């Protein structure tokens with residue numbers, strides 16, 4: 001990044017750093033070559049005049065945002081083709097910079113439509129659809145959620161009834177609540193979609209299955225007969241995405257349009273069920289691990305913005321007549337921002353772990369060996385929820401930490417927030433995800449109680465809970481991990497005991513589940529939190545970290561662990577695991593860690609290696625020239641392009657000079 005014009009405050013911060021930023025940036029991305037390649041690709045986007053001339057999305061209407069999003073996505077795709085980039089990770093680096101937080105209206109085509117064909121279609125279906133989808137003749141999305149049901153997939157009402165006479169399925173939306181509602185890229189962009197519908201054949205229902213459905217003409221984009229489709233209207237964010245609704249009126253589609261890799265309907269209507277219903281787990285793990293990384297990235301970017309800005313912003317004389325300190329000097333600012341910085345590192349490492357583990361077991365999944373899947377599936381569901389909650393709440397804190405300017409779109413923070421927060425809902429609502437994880441934990445608990453050995457990471461379940469913490473003034477990483485293991489093991493047991501006592505008291509299984517669900521939620525959260533701490537501790541043992549970087553990362557990791565305990569103290573203290581004295585060690589250590597991290601705070605956010613184009617923030621600029629940037633942003637606002645705004649003639653002039661009312665009436669009629 002250019003060192004030109006960097007404010008003295010940021011230049012001084014960088015010169016004070018005690019570790020090599022490049023070393024940490026390489027570690028986080030997975031090596032020097034990858035970092036170089038990422039920078040090379042992002043630099044192409046940064047230099048491209050096409051992106052430079054784009055209007056700021058913040059000054060656009062939703063329709064303009066959609067238009068701009070589409071034109072950018074198509075341009076980006078062409079560029080990737082021209083550059084011959086087929087590797088997903090490389091395409092991501094380029095797209096991350098070029099799209100700069102713009103949720104692509106073609107996003108679900110890449111993220112869901114193509115992968116669903118790849119994973120769920122037969123070889124013949126792939127041969128037919130993939131060339132069309134890869135060349136954008138077919139543009140598609142994935143339509144599952146309905147107006148009445150999102151979470152409860154078995155409750156979906158869209159029907160696909162097989163007619164053996166014509167060898168077709170009849171797709172129908174029999175009720176108002178059965179219309180598809182929310183799918184991204186559906187309203188105006190897609191001409192096809194994979195639809196999740198209840199399969200009926202030979203008079204029997206076989207549950208939800210996937211069907212390829214053409215909804216618009218591939219010639220002129222007109223909506224096909226039997227289909228009603230449109231956008232759902234403006235949302236909290238996602239202006240570039242045409243989330244839509246879709247209804248079917250007894251639409252007939254060929255039998256071959258059911259995605260038949262795992263289950264089939266024969267010509268005579270005979271249904272063949274999948275060999276293993278858990279085969280869908282693989283795609284879910286993949287998507288959820290990418291959501292963990294997206295959330296981590298959002299939080300990391302918010303930290304870059306708020307920490308750089310806090311190093312530039314000065315406020316309030318420390319003593320009468322004294323210099324105004326950088327707001328980053330305030331301990332309360334450090335208390336709010338540094339744990340979030342630690343969280344951003346932890347979540348990035350967690351996302352990486354789940355993704356890499358998925359890649360390792362993917363071959364086994366394809367061969368139908370799902371042994372390691374339940375653990376990974378439960379972890380990815382919980383982490384998806386844990387990370388999106390943590391990141392959303394953290395981004396909002398980062399925004400508040402920027403004072404008034406954090407509220408301006410110029411800060412980039414509101415946009416990051418609205419991009420990350422729907423991750424709490426899509427691909428499985430967070431509470432429901434946590435309860436899925438809890439279900440797995442309950443199974444593990446009962447196996448542990450029967451004396452069975454548990455796999456890998458869940459071995460802590462069922463451990464002896466009569467221990468006390470080994471924590472000393474030093475705050476050893478091993479004692480931190482032990483504390484998180486103890487808390488998770490205790491909460492898993494407490495939830496299991498509660499379930500058991502409700503059942504023994506005469507409640508039915510589902511009643512006992514609901515009556516224990518708050519405790520189940522606590523247990524699942526503690527499990528995910530433990531994973532993040534343990535994974536962080538393991539990750540920083542990497543040989544590729546220089547000793548100086550490892551020292552700094554140890555402090556960041558300690559802060560992550562210590563702050564997490566202090567924020568959830570009741571859960572760690574309830575059974576007397578920590579003494580009051582030990583809590584004192586933790587509190588003192590947290591304050592000491594703020595002092596340790598303070599000289600490296602800017603370097604630690606620099607190591608995330610986000611160019612200004614990715615951050616799109618006047619406050620988070622690498623050069624720290626925030627005030628000029630805010631002024632330029634204000635000057636570029638459309639309302640500043642005329643001296644007198646049209647509303648003056650419409651509303652203000654008649655108010656100021658009532659005799660001009662008739663003019664106003666004239667104006668209103670125009």
Ligand SMILES: Cc1cc2nc3c(=O)[nH]c(=O)nc-3n(C[C@H](O)[C@H](O)[C@H](O)COP(=O)(O)OP(=O)(O)OC[C@H]3O[C@@H](n4cnc5c(N)ncnc54)[C@H](O)[C@@H]3O)c2cc1C
Pocket residue numbers: 108142143144145148149150151152181182183184238243422425426427428429430431432435
């Ligand atoms: C921005 C955005 C993009 C989306 N994109 C797509 C898309 O591309 N394709 C698609 O098909 N869908 C999409 N969705 C829909 C999304 O997947 C659903 O909204 C999501 O699955 C949640 O379902 P729901 O809306 O029915 O929530 P509900 O299930 O109605 O949840 C409402 C509340 O009920 C609680 N609840 C529900 N069930 C339980 C339970 N069993 N136990 C305890 N509590 C429960 C939840 O915790 C939540 O608090 C998108 C949604 C958003 C916001």
